[in-house]
Amino acid sequence: MVTLAGIAHDANRPLPQLALQANCSEDDLHRLISVMGDPDTPLLPRFLIACGVQSREKLDALYAQLLEFREYESTWRDFNERLRRLRLEENRAKAREREREAQARERELQAQMAARTEAMRRIQPTPRIAIEDAPGHNSKPDxxxxxxxxxxxxxxxxxxxxxxxxxxxxxxxxxxxxxxxxxxxxxxxxxxxxxxxxxxxxxxxxxxxxxxxxxxxxxxxxxxxVPAPQSTALSESEHTAGNEKPRLRLTGT
Incomplete structure (x- = not known):
């Protein structure tokens, strides 16, 4: 199987020199080799030229593997995305189910408490009538x-x-x-x-x-x-005092 890493190894050149000849950074070249590369990237032809690849069969085999890898990677990415969505939906469904169970349990407990309260209200205790006092000894508070x-x-x-x-x-x-x-x-x-x-x-x-x-x-x-009634009538003395006419005072000249 022809790989970019194998081609770089067969070139027997250090990575900085290959990056310099391919007119790219070492990081870009390392990323191209480690992820198997994209057959449509313009860096790939420059990398192959820097490695001295001249065989047409090797180039065709390399491009075929790159295309197959990209298709596999896309399929794998789609599969992981579908798996993630399924797990997310499953977790949501479980959360909704747990919420419904909790609400049903709460309603059941509320119904039980209401039934017990109603039963307690309906209970009529046995009346315990107070024993009356003996004749002549009435101690009942008044x-x-x-x-x-x-x-x-x-x-x-x-x-x-x-x-x-x-x-x-x-x-x-x-x-x-x-x-x-x-x-x-x-x-x-x-x-x-x-x-x-x-x-x-x-x-x-x-x-x-x-x-x-x-x-x-x-x-x-x-x-x-209850408030006591308030009387608005005047007392007899106040009434008499109010109706008393003023007396004239006679003075000598």
Whole structure:
């Protein structure tokens, strides 16, 4: 097989001398020899002349090999490009598949969480009715006796203890999760009445309060939250003073 490297070796001349005779740089000549060259490049004839190639058979064989190599190189380049695109598309397809699986898994987990939450809301705990006090020993806290908001909250804490002192989570479950256990905890730690009546009503409902209990707690809550009416009428003294006519003062001449 005739190669450019073999022709350069047979010329028995150093590469700088061949580059000088071919009127090119050493790098261009080295690149031509190492990559088998392009048969259409103008450097190839100058390189062959510098190497003293005169045989027509050798030239024909060399050109045929160069053409075959260029066709092989083009085919190999196309094959590598198609292989690269196939691998890229395969990686993209795998990434899309993994993304779809992750989204499906996320939807499944969300559906499971929603189902569990709904099931927890539907659970009706066994009511634990507070045992009434013995006749003549009524220890149930009365919210209507609270004079301040702090006393109202203290009555809430004592009412919870009186009604078997259930856990805050049991209370949240007993009222159908209308109020969370965290909100109950904040209500009992505060020094002011809750902002909304439904929170107080959920508190009493969670402790299995009777309708009378709910009315008492609602009335006590309104005592601290409903503004008192403002009277615009003048008092009798102010009215009399306003209608009093000025007296004339008589002075002597």
């Amino acid at each position: 919210p209507l006796k609270a004079k301040t908001e702090a006393e109202f909250v203290d009555a809430m804490r004592r009412y919870r203890v009186w009604a078997r002192n259930p856990s805050l989570r049991d209370m949240a479950q007993a009222c159908g999760w209308q109020v969370s256990h965290t909100t109950f905890r904040n209500m009992l730690k505060a020094s002011t009445v809750p902002k909304r009546l439904d929170m107080v009503d959920a508190f009493v409902t969670a402790l299995n309060g009777t309708p009378d209990d709910r009315r008492q707690w609602a009335s006590a809550w309104r005592h601290f939250t």
